[in-house]
Amino acid sequence: MDAAKVEGLVRELLREIGEDPAREGLLQTPARVARALAFLTSGYRGDAAEVVHRAVFAQPTNHMVIARDIELYSLCEHHLLPFFGRAHIGYVAQGRVIGVSKLARLVDHFARRLQIQERLTEEVAGAVQEAVKADGVGVVVEAQHLCMMMRGVEKQNSMMTTSAVLGSFRRSTATRAEFLTLIGRRHL
Ligand SMILES: Nc1nc2c(ncn2[C@@H]2O[C@H](COP(=O)(O)OP(=O)(O)OP(=O)(O)O)[C@@H](O)[C@H]2O)c(=O)[nH]1
Ligand SMILES: [Zn+2]
Numbered sequence: 001m002d003a004a005k006v007e008g009l010v011r012e013l014l015r016e017i018g019e020d021p022a023r024e025g026l027l028q029t030p031a032r033v034a035r036a037l038a039f040l041t042s043g044y045r046g047d048a049a050e051v052v053h054r055a056v057f058a059q060p061t062n063h064m065v066i067a068r069d070i071e072l073y074s075l076c077e078h079h080l081l082p083f084f085g086r087a088h089i090g091y092v093a094q095g096r097v098i099g100v101s102k103l104a105r106l107v108d109h110f111a112r113r114l115q116i117q118e119r120l121t122e123e124v125a126g127a128v129q130e131a132v133k134a135d136g137v138g139v140v141v142e143a144q145h146l147c148m149m150m151r152g153v154e155k156q157n158s159m160m161t162t163s164a165v166l167g168s169f170r171r172s173t174a175t176r177a178e179f180l181t182l183i184g185r186r187h188l
Pocket of ligand 2: 076077078079080081145147148
């Protein structure tokens with residue numbers, strides 16, 4: 001990202017919305033926005049394999065592992081407004097486990113881009129599967145979209161839930177039920 005170029009675009013945007021980019025309170029704003037955007041879109045840089053690098057461990061287990069309530073912040077690709085909520089990730093190990101912080105890092109990796117919630121959910125599930133070669137993977141994301149809250153339909157309490165299930169989570173009702181119980185939901 002060319003920060004100087006982004007700063008120029010932000011100054012132009014400020015002018016277009018009727019502001020004066022030269023007034024004192026806004027002087028540093030283009031630089032701040034450029035820094036914030038670089039962070040919020042940092043998921044375009046690097047790849048998922050680097051995120052989990054060194055933290056996939058051989059472990060003779062074939063049980064379910066869950067990381068729940070991983071908070072996430074992303075930007076909707078339609079309005080560039082935030083959506084935020086929680087991700088719950090489960091997998092049935094097959095001789096390998098992943099460092100638990102890496103599950104949260106994978107969520108951030110895919111959340112820090114322009115997203116729709118469905119794709120974010122699927123990308124996290126795919127990356128977990130790719131890393132641990134699990135028997136099955138399940139990801140549930142629950143999020144609120146500011147584009148539905150502060151504009152548009154202006155609904156303050158609606159929560160969007162998306163899920164992606166792979167392997168045994170897709171095939172087996174019992175596995176899916178165990179996952180939903182462990183993340184504290186009775187059904188999707
Ligand atoms: N499925 C899905 N839809 C999303 C997500 N984020 C935003 N949207 C929706 O994308 C749609 C874009 O619809 P448009 O009619 O093109 O845009 P709009 O005129 O701003 O629509 P409103 O939000 O209804 O005012 C809206 O229905 C949004 O609610 C997401 O993560 N997943
Ligand atoms: Zn939106």
